[in-house]
Amino acid sequence: MAGLAAAFGSGAMTNSIAEVEEAELFFITGTNTTAQHPLIGTRIINAKERGAKIILADPRKIQLADYADIHLRHNIGTDVALLNGIMNIIIEEDIYDREYVEERTENFDQLKAVVSRYTPRVVEQITGVRASDLEEAARAYATTKKAMLLYAMGITQHATGTDNVKTCANLAMLTGHVGRPSTGVNPLRGQNNVQGACDMGGLPNVFSGYQQVANEEVRKKFERAWGVENLDGKVGLTITKMMAAAQKGDLKALYIMGENPMLSDPDSSHIELALSNLDFLVVQDIFMSETARLADVVLPATSFAEKSGTYTNTERKVQIAHKAIDPPGSARDDWEIICEVSERSGYPMNYNSTRDILKEINELTPSYAGITYERLVKGYGLQWPCLTDEHPGTPYLHKDKFTKGLGSFLPCDFKPVSEVPDEEYDFLLTTGRVYYHFHTGTMTRRISILDREAPEPLVEINPDDARRLGIQNNDVVELISRRGSIKAKAEVTDRVPKRVVFSTFHFHEAPVNLLTNPVFDPISGIPEYKGCAVRVRRCA
Amino acid sequence: MARTLSVCPFCGCGCNFYIITKGERVVGVEPSPGNPVNRGMLCAKGWNSYEFIHSPDRLTMPLVRKGGELTETAWDEALDIVSGRLNDIKKEHGPDSLAFLASAKVTNEENYIFMKMARAAFGTNNVDHCARL
Ligand code: SF4
Numbered sequence: 001m002a003g004l005a006a007a008f009g010s011g012a013m014t015n016s017i018a019e020v021e022e023a024e025l026f027f028i029t030g031t032n033t034t035a036q037h038p039l040i041g042t043r044i045i046n047a048k049e050r051g052a053k054i055i056l057a058d059p060r061k062i063q064l065a066d067y068a069d070i071h072l073r074h075n076i077g078t079d080v081a082l083l084n085g086i087m088n089i090i091i092e093e094d095i096y097d098r099e100y101v102e103e104r105t106e107n108f109d110q111l112k113a114v115v116s117r118y119t120p121r122v123v124e125q126i127t128g129v130r131a132s133d134l135e136e137a138a139r140a141y142a143t144t145k146k147a148m149l150l151y152a153m154g155i156t157q158h159a160t161g162t163d164n165v166k167t168c169a170n171l172a173m174l175t176g177h178v179g180r181p182s183t184g185v186n187p188l189r190g191q192n193n194v195q196g197a198c199d200m201g202g203l204p205n206v207f208s209g210y211q212q213v214a215n216e217e218v219r220k221k222f223e224r225a226w227g228v229e230n231l232d233g234k235v236g237l238t239i240t241k242m243m244a245a246a247q248k249g250d251l252k253a254l255y256i257m258g259e260n261p262m263l264s265d266p267d268s269s270h271i272e273l274a275l276s277n278l279d280f281l282v283v284q285d286i287f288m289s290e291t292a293r294l295a296d297v298v299l300p301a302t303s304f305a306e307k308s309g310t311y312t313n314t315e316r317k318v319q320i321a322h323k324a325i326d327p328p329g330s331a332r333d334d335w336e337i338i339c340e341v342s343e344r345s346g347y348p349m350n351y352n353s354t355r356d357i358l359k360e361i362n363e364l365t366p367s368y369a370g371i372t373y374e375r376l377v378k379g380y381g382l383q384w385p386c387l388t389d390e391h392p393g394t395p396y397l398h399k400d401k402f403t404k405g406l407g408s409f410l411p412c413d414f415k416p417v418s419e420v421p422d423e424e425y426d427f428l429l430t431t432g433r434v435y436y437h438f439h440t441g442t443m444t445r446r447i448s449i450l451d452r453e454a455p456e457p458l459v460e461i462n463p464d465d466a467r468r469l470g471i472q473n474n475d476v477v478e479l480i481s482r483r484g485s486i487k488a489k490a491e492v493t494d495r496v497p498k499r500v501v502f503s504t505f506h507f508h509e510a511p512v513n514l515l516t517n518p519v520f521d522p523i524s525g526i527p528e529y530k531g532c533a534v535r536v537r538r539c540a
Numbered sequence: 541m542a543r544t545l546s547v548c549p550f551c552g553c554g555c556n557f558y559i560i561t562k563g564e565r566v567v568g569v570e571p572s573p574g575n576p577v578n579r580g581m582l583c584a585k586g587w588n589s590y591e592f593i594h595s596p597d598r599l600t601m602p603l604v605r606k607g608g609e610l611t612e613t614a615w616d617e618a619l620d621i622v623s624g625r626l627n628d629i630k631k632e633h634g635p636d637s638l639a640f641l642a643s644a645k646v647t648n649e650e651n652y653i654f655m656k657m658a659r660a661a662f663g664t665n666n667v668d669h670c671a672r673l
Contacts, residue, residue: 018576036551037551037553038551038553039553039555039581040553042581188552189552189644190552191551191552191644191645192549192644192645193645193646193648193651196648197643200652200655201652201667202651202669203667203668203669204668205665207655207659208652213659213665226656230663231659231660235665236665237636237639238668239641239668239669239670251637251666252633253626253629253637254639254640254641255639255640257640257643257646257654258644259643259670279629280626280629282626286598287595287597287598287599292599295605296605297605297622298602299602299622300598300599300601300602304547304549305544309646309648311554311648313547313554314552314554319554319556321546322546324544324559325593326564328600329598329599329600329601330601330615331598333650334643334646334647335647338650338653338654338657339653342657344619344622344624346661347657349653349656349657351653357652357653358648358649361648380576
């Protein structure tokens, strides 16, 4: 997010899901698309059958590897080196989009200076990817007109996540692949309303529509509309800083709506300490999650079927959902609960429905100004920015110029993963999702067919390593990191490269986040899930 | 049987489906044929997305920790405790001793007023969400 916003002026997916069908080439990295975004994955496979090419950059042999024309299995955490290497070739061979670079971007000379160091030979040493494969990928991406770059958490969940994203943006700008249909840089959001939570100002530095809290005019506007004085202009704490402040005792109270950081955060024993150290914890949710168990007050909320409102999908499309049934027992909509708490705290809000709230969002958020209730109920959703009642919405961003004017090349150097395997902890652990589950599994684990297909956590290990350690399929193995250990069954598979083990974080029986490394990307605050050093042991 | 248009809660694709209900029970979903995101399709997660709604594990009453145990409590009392404690802590330690985590699972409207509450009612920008993760 932060990396893309710095380069382009907006952190969202630049293009649309429907445009996937028209693309001629995909550069896919850090997204197990068929598992995480099945209907985007299906479109990619359909496009492939129609003749589109797929370049996959992923250390694991995920399902899309079966369809990939080129599969770059770079070492974990070497994304920046890999992408810099591709740009090195594109510049060396003079197949970049010179006109685009001159007219629409800035900082090209800096980019050139940095990537000049990433010759195919150097990159081969860092990433383990053959120079010839790298060249083939570079040429294909640069010379195909409709080339779409897609990424997800495999790119962002590193201590260098912001650098990874900036480097993806550099590559797309260098080749002129931003601002036309079926191109762009496309982060695929995991949960259904991540985009909306960000758009609505669920971030420490912005109000809705990414309007900065540090900007006095913006604050004045919200003060007038909200009838308050002195909104704070100082940027607040990110979630990871909140946890650190709680552990230190500076943060006293936390109000969590519909989330389960006990399972989704790295280093969960540290999170438990932080949450237990609070004077007061409120959790508002539909199930008794691991986090709710620690709360002082648990407020029962409603599921999607029991409420009306809008959600924003990964392609910036706002869509409306309607209430189908009444909530169980005395559970209440999240918005009603918030209004009650606010009113009892001396700040009444006076909304009668989510429709009233949407009206206020339209008035105060320029990019959502034309996304009104009346229009949403008539059509199939609207993509922001949608500036007026007549505005048709925006399927792809940065058409004639970037949101911020000129696109900025923000070159980055490769930095190795923060915890490199050594003699004692000789494997890299990487984490991710399986197809059948959603985030921490509080909802999907309660659906019997989904639990049947993927009932228990598995640790993937390469056949060579398994042989060396005497591990067979379904043996129970223990993974031990500097922070903790978990046990799970082994799946022996060449999906993972040597000296790498892979596990998921859906399962509370084997919470892999007990092991992961709480080092954070300094800009986005995203923790490093995608690489930490562990030892593997077969349990007797 | 009734049909209500909704959005799948399980990933960022945002497929549209109709929730099929019999009285107050959801009995299935049916993909929206016209919606350009999914055009009549759903994945396995989407087809089964309704099952958890009627889970016996759903929370149905506010719970307040009393004598160490989370205990069922009436809404009025639970809400008074929440606002009372948050305001006491704010008075004693300042607004930045409070923090709020918004949600990638609830609606835009709910996220909007959640951050409004943090900023306008409690005076802090300590607002974030878990989806960085
Ligand atoms: S049906 Fe599948 S692809 Fe569509 S939103 Fe739900 S989980 Fe995502």
